[in-house]
Amino acid sequence: MLADDPLGEALHFLRVTGSFYCRSELTAPWGLAMPDWPDCLWFHIVTTGRLHLDVGSETRVLQAGDLALVPHGQGHALRSEPGAITPDVMGLEHEFRNRYAVLRHGGGGAATTLVCGAVRLDHPAVHHIVGVLPDVIHVEPSGGLQAEWMQSTLRLIAAEAASLRPGGEAVITRLSDILVIQTLRGWIETDPAAQRGWLGALRDRQIGRAISLVHRDPARDWTVAALANELAMSRSAFSARFTELVEEPAMHYVTRWRMQVARTWLAEDGATVSEVAGRLGYQSEAAFSRAFKRTVGMSPGAARRC
Structure with a gap:
């Protein structure tokens, strides 16, 4: 629950x-x-x-x-x-x-x-x-x-x-x-x-719950529509409110959270790039690596060696 x-x-x-x-x-x-x-x-x-x-x-x-x-x-x-x-x-x-x-x-x-x-x-x-x-x-x-x-x-x-x-x-x-x-x-x-930004957004009844959903299950195939549906909100209302409170679009946040989780797994758990890609729901290691480098600024292999 x-x-x-x-x-x-x-x-x-x-x-x-x-x-x-x-x-x-x-x-x-x-x-x-x-x-x-x-x-x-x-x-x-x-x-x-x-x-x-x-x-x-x-x-x-x-x-x-x-x-x-x-x-x-x-x-x-x-x-x-x-x-x-x-x-x-x-x-x-x-x-x-x-x-x-x-x-x-x-x-x-x-x-x-x-x-x-x-x-x-x-x-x-x-x-x-x-x-x-x-x-x-x-x-x-x-x-x-x-x-x-x-x-x-x-x-x-x-x-x-x-x-x-x-x-x-x-x-x-x-x-x-x-x-x-x-x-x-x-x-x-x-x-x-x-009370502002990400910390303030966590206090919001609906957007805070959306953030928790992403945190708990980053591998799920989240979309704006899927998150809005979980909150019984319209897609447009959810998207606008999330961006207003968190100060970035919902899907940007989902990707960035996944990459932060991935960086932790690579550095601390000793997981391989392929294992992390699979655990986060990516269909291929190459797709995960592209998303990781675009978000973090380095390759997953380089992050694993840090």
Whole structure:
């Protein structure tokens, strides 16, 4: 049975894949330059102290208990104070522990401790969600049940980072992943920008259901008429409303979704081009390859090697 909440269904499938996690023990003056990793989402959790976060021309001051996301993976700087030198964080000496690193850096003054990371979000829906996010999402302590839950999680991360008991690294990384997803959910539920485009379309009773149908069964021989029929709408009314809300024609969306799913299967499942073509309902590998290259900008074979 199709879910009554297409937005919730899309968020349900988001999965975090950690690329880099680091606990930093910093003393003023200090600065860190975080590299530009376009496919990743950076997060910074301040467990003690304070810092300045510079992303482009924007500066945020983060206090203990704050969390900041840099969703587009762009390079940015963290520093104890304006003007502090920011060496490349990857060029500093770390103590590596499997997927987790410990960094100690600075001039010996006031202390700040952080839990930072760069993660990837795995699901074709990610391209739609991340594309509409701002350059920085800053979560500060505030009222409400969600804020209380997040602050409790942040306090637990801070306690684990301070003591690092056996298994503490696993606790920190998994709680960090949950916080990333929860922060995205909170932004989507409250920010006016999330009411437009693809995210806004998911909230529409009819168009949201059409999107869910495509997501659940991308291999089906979808046409505008078939989707309109599922919604008991006229073909013309459905086509116009879909284009208005999603900001692209329905069949363009169907093809693009299929190719995003295909790219995931090729890269992560190890499926062959022929297998993916068949799973998506294409009658020939050549037809699938042409559609893939036209949409993604590279051949399926090249995507499989990425």
